[in-house]
Amino acid sequence: MDSNRPARLSDTEQAGIRLFEETLGYVYSAALRAAAAVGVADHLADGPKTVVELAQATGAHADNLNRVLRALAMRGVFHEDDRGRFELTPEAELLRSDVPGSLRSAVLTFTDKTFWNSHGELAHSVEHGDASFDKVFGTTFFDYFRDVESPETFYSGMQSKSDSENASIVRNLTFPAGATVVDVGGGYGGLLLEALRADDSLYGLLMDLGDHVVSGHRLGELGDDDRWELVTGDFFEECPPADVYLLKHIIHDWNDEQCVRILRNCRRAMRPGGRIVVLDTVIPPRNEPHLGKLFDIMVMSILPGRERTEEEFRTLFAKAELELTRVLDTGFAVSVVEAVAR
Numbered sequence: 001m002d003s004n005r006p007a008r009l010s011d012t013e014q015a016g017i018r019l020f021e022e023t024l025g026y027v028y029s030a031a032l033r034a035a036a037a038v039g040v041a042d043h044l045a046d047g048p049k050t051v052v053e054l055a056q057a058t059g060a061h062a063d064n065l066n067r068v069l070r071a072l073a074m075r076g077v078f079h080e081d082d083r084g085r086f087e088l089t090p091e092a093e094l095l096r097s098d099v100p101g102s103l104r105s106a107v108l109t110f111t112d113k114t115f116w117n118s119h120g121e122l123a124h125s126v127e128h129g130d131a132s133f134d135k136v137f138g139t140t141f142f143d144y145f146r147d148v149e150s151p152e153t154f155y156s157g158m159q160s161k162s163d164s165e166n167a168s169i170v171r172n173l174t175f176p177a178g179a180t181v182v183d184v185g186g187g188y189g190g191l192l193l194e195a196l197r198a199d200d201s202l203y204g205l206l207m208d209l210g211d212h213v214v215s216g217h218r219l220g221e222l223g224d225d226d227r228w229e230l231v232t233g234d235f236f237e238e239c240p241p242a243d244v245y246l247l248k249h250i251i252h253d254w255n256d257e258q259c260v261r262i263l264r265n266c267r268r269a270m271r272p273g274g275r276i277v278v279l280d281t282v283i284p285p286r287n288e289p290h291l292g293k294l295f296d297i298m299v300m301s302i303l304p305g306r307e308r309t310e311e312e313f314r315t316l317f318a319k320a321e322l323e324l325t326r327v328l329d330t331g332f333a334v335s336v337v338e339a340v341a342r
Helices: 011-023 025-038 051-058 062-073 104-110 113-120 122-128 132-137 141-148 151-171 190-198 256-269 291-302 310-319
Strands: 180-184 203-208 228-232 242-248 270-280 322-329 335-341
Touching (some): 025 062, 051 062, 104 151, 113 122, 113 132, 113 141, 113 291, 122 132, 151 190, 180 190, 190 203, 190 242, 256 310, 310 335
Parallel strands (some): 180 203, 180 242, 203 228
Antiparallel strands (some): 322 335
16 A cells, blocks of 8 residues: 555545535635725736735735635635736636626625624524524614614625626516516616616616615616606505516515515506516525525525525415416526516
8 A cells, every 4th residue: 555645535534524614614704705805806906916915905914814815716716826926816806896796895795794693693593483683683684774784884785796697687587668667675776777778668666665775876877867766665565556576685585474465565556467577596496506595594594584486486476466477597596586467
């Protein structure tokens, strides 16, 4: 036997290594947050740099920064060349703050203490059936961001993630010519903006709970203020008349009873021949890998809602007197789920 070669690990030993790698997954997330927080990617836009150069540019501790970057490079976020310099990869490029499709804000939001601490208490949700967020912070998720923190912290991160998906979503949607489209709970209106850009016959309504949200809208980027308006309102109470209702990452926030109430309000206001388009994850069966299964755990820890299977959507729609007509994978974790009145 070659004494310079290690003995083969047993299947159990290899399984133990893999399990421990999974256990340390949160360390990788922490490293990713640290790199985003100090803005490393912005300082690599003009080419590779040494850790000393990056530390000088960011004000970071050189040795500790090196340790973070080499861990991230192990999984393809940044790359260390043969001269010991770090450079951008396609993933690291999206950590820049000044590029189209930047996900830096999303990384910072989804690794913020509001998510991080809640996931640390996930066992509470599993044991008791409610959101661990409420236990950790003493209030609900949405009340926290309305009353405790600036809402911009939440909405900017959500917009960052959402914008990365919107072009693909709109490519998979068709609208009747001249339709009025409502972006229900649409935040800053990134999805509606993409739809209005794609079809100049559409008229858009951006609906959210209050001026503190819609006042930060992006619809002015369209360059035609005659094609949209802002609507403040509570989708649990009523929705404005329209032909198409877009509900992106809305239904997954709430339990079935709450969702039926939202959907019925849309159905009640919907014009003849109209439809409702839910844009959420559709969970695939059994062992099939899907990012939505992780999103479902995240939702479990912070909200009363859940990600749903196709059959669960079908049942939910039926309770709201709607019929599921189409489910389409967009290539992202979010799917197009359409329904019409029964």
